[in-house]
Amino acid sequence: MLKISFLPFLKLKRPPYMKQKIAQILTDVVQQLKEQGIIPESLNPRVNVENTRDKTHGDFATNLAMMLTKAAGLPPRTLAEKIVALVADEPLIEKVEIAGPGFINFFVNDSAKFSIVKTLLEQNSRFGQCNVGQGRSVLVEFVSANPTGPLHVGHGRGAAYGASVANLLAVAGFKVSKEYYVNDAGRQMDILATSVWLRYLSLCGETIVFPSNAYKGDYIYVISESLKTQFGDTLKRTALEVFAGVTPDEGLEEGDKEKHIDDLIVKAKNLLGATHYEAVFSAAVDSILLDIKEDLAGFGVTFDEWFSERALMDTGVIDAAIEKLQAADKIYEKGGALWFRSTDYGDEKDRVVVRENGLKTYFASDIAYHFNKLERGFDLLIDIWGSDHHGYVPRVKAAMQAMNTDPNALEVLLVQFAILYRGGEKLAMSTRSGQFVTLRELRDEVGCDAARFFYVQRKSEQHMDFDLDLAVSKSNENPVYYIQYAHARICRVLALSEERGYSFDAKAGLAALSCLNSEQETHIATELAKYPDIVARAAQVYEPHQIAYYLKDLAHALHSYYNASQFIVEEESVRQARLTLISAVKQVLQNGLAILGVSAPEKM
RNA sequence: GCGCCCAUAGCACAACUGGAUAGUGCAUCGCCCUUCUAAGGCGAGGGUUUCAGGUUCGAAUCCUGAUGGGCGCACCA
Numbered sequence: 001m002l003k004i005s006f007l008p009f010l011k012l013k014r015p016p017y018m019k020q021k022i023a024q025i026l027t028d029v030v031q032q033l034k035e036q037g038i039i040p041e042s043l044n045p046r047v048n049v050e051n052t053r054d055k056t057h058g059d060f061a062t063n064l065a066m067m068l069t070k071a072a073g074l075p076p077r078t079l080a081e082k083i084v085a086l087v088a089d090e091p092l093i094e095k096v097e098i099a100g101p102g103f104i105n106f107f108v109n110d111s112a113k114f115s116i117v118k119t120l121l122e123q124n125s126r127f128g129q130c131n132v133g134q135g136r137s138v139l140v141e142f143v144s145a146n147p148t149g150p151l152h153v154g155h156g157r158g159a160a161y162g163a164s165v166a167n168l169l170a171v172a173g174f175k176v177s178k179e180y181y182v183n184d185a186g187r188q189m190d191i192l193a194t195s196v197w198l199r200y201l202s203l204c205g206e207t208i209v210f211p212s213n214a215y216k217g218d219y220i221y222v223i224s225e226s227l228k229t230q231f232g233d234t235l236k237r238t239a240l241e242v243f244a245g246v247t248p249d250e251g252l253e254e255g256d257k258e259k260h261i262d263d264l265i266v267k268a269k270n271l272l273g274a275t276h277y278e279a280v281f282s283a284a285v286d287s288i289l290l291d292i293k294e295d296l297a298g299f300g301v302t303f304d305e306w307f308s309e310r311a312l313m314d315t316g317v318i319d320a321a322i323e324k325l326q327a328a329d330k331i332y333e334k335g336g337a338l339w340f341r342s343t344d345y346g347d348e349k350d351r352v353v354v355r356e357n358g359l360k361t362y363f364a365s366d367i368a369y370h371f372n373k374l375e376r377g378f379d380l381l382i383d384i385w386g387s388d389h390h391g392y393v394p395r396v397k398a399a400m401q402a403m404n405t406d407p408n409a410l411e412v413l414l415v416q417f418a419i420l421y422r423g424g425e426k427l428a429m430s431t432r433s434g435q436f437v438t439l440r441e442l443r444d445e446v447g448c449d450a451a452r453f454f455y456v457q458r459k460s461e462q463h464m465d466f467d468l469d470l471a472v473s474k475s476n477e478n479p480v481y482y483i484q485y486a487h488a489r490i491c492r493v494l495a496l497s498e499e500r501g502y503s504f505d506a507k508a509g510l511a512a513l514s515c516l517n518s519e520q521e522t523h524i525a526t527e528l529a530k531y532p533d534i535v536a537r538a539a540q541v542y543e544p545h546q547i548a549y550y551l552k553d554l555a556h557a558l559h560s561y562y563n564a565s566q567f568i569v570e571e572e573s574v575r576q577a578r579l580t581l582i583s584a585v586k587q588v589l590q591n592g593l594a595i596l597g598v599s600a601p602e603k604m
Numbered sequence: 605g606c607g608c609c610c611a612u613a614g615c616a617c618a619a620c621u622g623g624a625u626a627g628u629g630c631a632u633c634g635c636c637c638u639u640c641u642a643a644g645g646c647g648a649g650g651g652u653u654u655c656a657g658g659u660u661c662g663a664a665u666c667c668u669g670a671u672g673g674g675c676g677c678a679c680c681a
Contacts, residue, residue: 050620053627063623066661076661100624101661146681188681258680337679348607348677355679362681390608391676416609417674457629458617463610463674465617479629481643493640500640530620537620549618552628556645563636563645604643 017116018092019533022060022106023049029086030064038082039071051530058097058105059113059526065102076102113522114513116529120584121506128591130536133174139373140166142384143296144181147288148192149217151295152436153466154386157418159439160455160597162384163301164544165413167595172539177378179305181369184285185313186362190265191215192288193281197235197268198242199224200280206239211264212250213257223287227280235280237271295440299448300597309365312372318360321368321403322353330402340367345398345407367399374405382542387414387461413542418455418466446478449598453480456596457548479552483589484601486555489562490586491602497568497579509580512573516581520561524581527557531588535595544596551592558585 026047033039045067052061065080072079080098087096092112097105120127142162145155162178170176183189195214199221202208210216227235246264250257269277289306296302312318322338325331330341336356340363343350353364373381385392397407420437442451457479458464497504516522531550538546567578590600 048620048623050623052624053619054624057624061624063662066623069661103624148681183681186681335679339679352679357679359679361679386675387609388675393608414609419674461609462617465615467616477630477643482629485641485643489641489644496640533620541621545618546620549628552618556628559644560646562640563642566640568640604641 017119017529017532018108018112019049019051019060019529021090021092022062023047025088025090026062026064026083028088029083032086033068033072033082038074038079039068043068043071045071051526051533052105057099057103058095058107060106060108061103062106063103065098065104069102080104110517110522111514113525113529114516116525117513117581117584118510120528120587121510121580124587125591125594127587128532128535129171129173130532130539131173132536132539133169133172135173135175136379137175137177137377138169138380138382139177139179139376139378140169140382140384141179141181141373142166143301144183145292146183146188147285147292148188148215149288150219150291151439153420153439153442154418154436156299156439156442156451157455157460157464158384158386158415159296159299159301160452161413161415161460161544163597164452164456164547164595165382165384165542167597168535168539168542168544168547171535171591171595174380174539177304178302179307180303182289182306182308183362184289185309185365187262187265189281189285190268191261193277193284194261194265194268195220196223196227196284197272197280198264200227200235201237201239201242203228204233204236206236206242208239208242209249211257211261213261219288219291223284226287227283230283231279235272235276241271242267295438295443299439299443300452307369309369312365312368313360317372318364318368321371322360322364324371325353325367325399325402328402328404340395340399340402342395342398342402345394345401347394347398351395363395366396367403370396370400370410371403371405374400374403374409379409381410383410383412385412385414387416390414411542413460415460416463418464421465421467449484450478450480452597453483453548454478456544459543459545479548480598481604482559483551483555483593484599485604486558486562487586487589487593487600488602488604490558490582490589493567493582494579494586495602497575500568502568502575504579504583505576506580506583508573509576509578512577513580515574515577518561518565520557520564521578521581524554524557524561524585527554528584528588531592547592547595551589551596554585554588554592558582558589 026049030039030045030047034041034043045064048063048067050061050063052058065083066076069076069079074082077098080102083104084096084098087093092108092115094107094109097107099105123129140162143151143155143159145151151159166176166178191213192215195216198208198210198214203224242264246267247259248255249260268280272280293306322331325340330344331353332339332341337352338354339350340353341350351363352361353367354360370381393412396412397410400407400410446454454466494504516525534546534550538544561582565578567575567582569575569578593600
């Protein structure tokens with residue numbers, strides 16, 4: 001599907017964008033410099049064309065002369081003169097200048113600047129698509145929060161970032177799948193199930209001293225209530241038999257909170273029996289997972305696959321992975337446990353995959369999981385993790401190497417924590433204690449668009465301060481409204497134009513583009529032309545924030561234009577041309593906001 | 605103690621991956637609504653890019669060291 005949509009773009013012999021055109025011209029020049037013996041034949045410089053920041057530097061600039069100055073043995077400005085002399089005549093280029101230490105500046109004429117509008121309106125929602133992915137398949141795994149409670153605002157950043165990266169890669173020509181790895185196995189899940197059961201026992205009238213290490217959030221009550229509705233008193237046991245022989249909790253004599261909860265888990269399993277324990281366990285996991293799914297869907301984040309860790313265990317995939325490592329002699333036994341030789345691949349120490357008690361570690365499932373991802377045929381794996389997991393990267397890459405796969409097929413993107421403030425004070429968050437601000441609360445308070453934009457306008461590795469009071473009370477100051485407002489304004493103008501009996505005709509507008517010559521108009525055309533380049537670059541480095549910043553710039557150009565000129569004017573050709581230009585802006589705003597998962601409202 | 609990440613205007617963040625005079629939004633100050641949405645525009649002030657060295661035509665960006673902050677160093681998940 002995605003591949004097909006790229007065909008119109010690929011069919012073009014030459015990229016339709018000025019920047020690429022100039023790059024091509026310069027590549028030809030480099031060839032001629034070689035033929036003339038000015039630079040060595042073996043040299044293959046990367047031709048670098050940049051958008052200029054300052055209009056007095058023209059529209060595009062290259063540092064080619066400065067880069068080649070050493071190889072040519074000529075001062076940069078002298079070399080620049082030789083390069084300029086070799087630049088082929090191109091009707092779209094008005095003039096070429098040498099400036100500063102040896103920059104070569106290209107000034108493009110107006111018709112070249114506005115030609116982007118035609119390209120844009122032909123491609124519409126496809127404008128900005130590129131082929132850096134070359135149709136390669138990529139699996140983006142993100143969020144993957146343990147289903148032990150609702151998502152909090154810390155998860156929100158990973159969700160917003162991951163979803164935007166996935167969108168970005170799709171636009172850049174990758175075949176993208178999105179996946180959530182569900183850790184529905186292991187001790188944490190047993191603690192969860194036991195927590196629910198204990199709350200249930202309270203509902204049944206038992207007096208329960210709740211363990212300090214159990215999950216305490218309100219959602220635990222909710223799940224236990226539905227358990228009560230479904231099972232009545234069937235799962236009831238007396239507090240006396242539940243706590244008999246259990247290691248005391250923390251704070252008590254000879255107490256130990258870890259042993260306390262582990263003993264209670266064993267009790268729950270024994271007293272309930274496998275079937276009923278499983279019922280409690282499933283009720284807890286299913287309920288929380290459903291909540292997470294709905295929450296994310298409400299946040300505009302969806303997944304192609306919810307990959308279950310239990311399924312991985314039940315189908316023997318983990319055992320198979322360990323056997324594979326054993327066959328490669330990468331596993332040894334020490335102290336009754338099985339260790340993986342991750343130090344062979346640069347990890348700081350070897351890692352346990354099977355514990356002395358026979359239980360497999362989380363790392364063992366993760367090896368199997370990543371191996372499974374590759375077996376499903378993906379060319380590239382992207383994992384988006386919280387930065388607190390950074391120490392985990394070397395061992396997973398080591399496992400991939402041990403399995404004879406290229407560790408570069410895995411790209412781990414780390415997202416820094418959002419540090420929350422309320423009333424100027426840092427908020428501590430913990431799922432266990434039940435003290436945290438949920439993603440749902442954030443969505444309710446500031447709205448989906450504002451939250452998505454807020455998260456994604458920062459570079460992922462940048463630490464982020466999140467002032468909740470500010471986010472709520474001054475949500476109008478979120479730049480997302482600035483961008484959406486530009487879109488709404490354009491929609492309003494186009495609608496009003498129709499109301500006044502002026503039908504908008506893009507064809508007539510394109511034919512009349514030469515009417516456009518104001519500073520604001522050429523600026524908008526220049527901004528529009530940057531978009532495909534921004535997308536390609538952002539995709540290569542997984543940085544959706546670049547789209548956010550670009551959209552702010554484009555919105556600014558539009559607002560500025562809006563204040564400077566009237567669009568719905570008497571003169572047919574001018575009106576059509578202006579409406580055409582702003583509908584091009586509208587299209588790019590839509591395309592860009594779509595990558596960020598933000599809506600483009602017609603009214604505000 | 606060792607390792608990873610970060611440090612840019614009062615605040616929150618950018619900076620085309622080594623380019624020209626370091627930008628944007630808040631906040632502050634001045635001006636602009638009888639017009640297509642003022643959730644807007646125009647202008648002003650605000651910087652030794654934490655510090656000290658180094659690399660080169662050129663450094664916020666690369667290297668070394670220091671300082672400050674976040675995180676990680678389990679037979680936990």
